[in-house]
Amino acid sequence: MAAVFAAVACGGGGTQSAGSVKVMATWTGAEQASFMAVMKPFTDQTGITIAYEASRDQDALLTTRVASGNPPDLAAAPSPTLLTKFATQGKVKALNNVVDMTALSSEVSKTWIDLGEPTGDGKLYQVYSWVSLKGLIWYDPKNFQAKGYNVPNSWDSLLQLQQTIKGGGTTPWCIGLESGAASGWPGSDWVKEIVLSQSGPSVYDAWWKGKQKWSSPEIKLAWQTWGQILGANDANVYGGAKSMAATNFADAGTPLFQTPPKCYMHNQASFITSFFQSANPSVVAGTDYNFFPLPDINSQFTGAHVVAGDAWSMFNDTPQAEKMIKYLTTADAQAIWVKRGGKISPNNKVPLDDYPDALSKSTAQILVKTQIGKYDAGDLMPADMKNAYWGAVLKFAANQGQLDSILANLDSIQAKAYTS
């Protein structure tokens, strides 16, 4: 599966003696072209060439390469779990003396530096070139305007809005939980976003680390809060429990655009817009669909968001690799892909005008200012726990009354899942 490419330096300054950097990432096709465009000025300037290797099966490939003592110099991973594992095993190099820490702390919000120190000993093992945001509530601005609904700016106003929408005879939400073997994950996004915003980062961390019980008041409250969104007997969701279980996450948002709309809001990460477009090719970003971030639940944790990002780690501290990772943390490098579309930079030096459309610009505004950013808790849990979590979402959506037994079952799995 691995596509092996060697990008040859095309700049005038390229000489053999400048050396090269072995890079492994998951980008192929158009994304790979964008990454190469990012690296072109670097190669032009330094003469250092990039030996790029892309694999969608990165977990297996990188694990094998590291185990056999032949890792790439640098690797970028969309999920940090693997890179963190290598950090705890001492397989990756600390970056504190490699990147310009003073510049970094002034250019990115502190949360991105904290996320890069997964071992908690003050050593920076991961840096972020591009980041993304979960917990976006998608809506059709035309429908909101027609009914005189306002974008809610607080949790209470969100709850109020859903009452108003229900009063108007329509279900407020569209939710689809079906996703083959991963069924349930879209609901797990809801729960984790609520946990973070409601009980804050320390509960959130303890929870995915297996030190906070599922039946604890905080986590139970998060499920109940999601239950409030779903409504009694899932009456706030279009089609109710049956439709939630049977609708694929990719199709879930489509009823937003029917006339009359079957629902007014849909919670999903930014990738969903491509599904909006493929289901209704005529819809236009900004006018037909837009988003607002899930409102803060607890004012104590304002601006808390579940985020994801392309994390970089360094396996070999060659001078070339050090130069490259330093380059990747700069606004100049990140802006190149931002302008090409599809990526958001965490760096506040990247001008907002560089974003090609209004949606990515407003996402960038939120991300640059994110005070409490946390990774997807499900991705950080052991596979067993994560799958039980997804299964629990399906059971809860089918019958909210079972919550206590669902949480008890999750507790019993939590007790075992973290030991192996």
Next chain:
Amino acid sequence: MDWNLLLTDLPTLIAVIVGVPAVLAAYIVGGEFLVRRLPDKNRPQVRPWIWVGPALLLVTGFLVVPAIGTLISSFQDRQGNFVGLSNFASQLGGFPTGGAWIAIRDNLFWLIFYTLFVLAFGLALAVLFDRVPYENIVKSLIFMPMAISSVALVVIWKFMYAYQPPGQPQTGTLNFILNTVFHQDPRTWIQDETPLLGLIPLNNLALIAAAVWGIVGFSMVILSAALKGIPGDLLEAARVDGAGEITIFRRVIFPLMMPTVVVVGTTLVIFALKAFDVVYAMTAGNYDTDVLANRMYKLLYFSSDTPGASAVAVVLLLTVIPVLIFNLRQFRAVEARR
């Protein structure tokens, strides 16, 4: 697929293309050379072993040894300490909904309904199409799903079972029929656990139906072959004696086909016991549709619970072995009759 990958390691590629056939040829020629050295009377005893040798070696290395390893690990904990039957106790405890019991229940549904439906439909199709001139075309059509991979089969059947809330245009074939012909509300075929006739949950039946569609061509073709093997003069004689077509089927055709029916049936029982792909791709065992093979997979890969997975595997193996032995005996009986 990036073909360049194949070319990155040319020596290995050449070794595989040239080396493997060369080694095989050398083995056969060398073996035959050695056998020729033996005295005449010993040759027939030794030669078969030379020929089955590689197969025996492969079966031992890739089947017998791992099976023994699985058996051993089913009696150990994750650290490798002997724990007796406790892995089996945790899989078989908590009747009727704990441990592996939901999976065992669903495997029983598969065992009964999958086997029964495939045999019944296969037999009916074989007998009925035997009497029409366009037999070959229809049989080819029914056999065609056999060529589809199980995951593709699930994709097709997910369209059949697709659900839209009442009032929306139904995109799923079954719900469309339910809606337009019978004026009923659509059902969530894959998620709905309502027992049908108080017997089998709807979603389990939906999964089994998809699998039956995929395999019915197999039983039809084999049963059809058995049917064609029945001598025409036998049927002629029965007709001359005044037997009706139904009597002929009950008293002549079916008894003569019985050994084949039993062989196909036991093969299907084995298929049913190791049912996995349709369940994995359709529901992943959610909504109480789990089966033992899927449970084993989940324990192994999600829970890293090798001992638990081994215990399930051993249970499965112990269930299959008697069926396997019966199947082989029956198969030999059919062969002997020819």
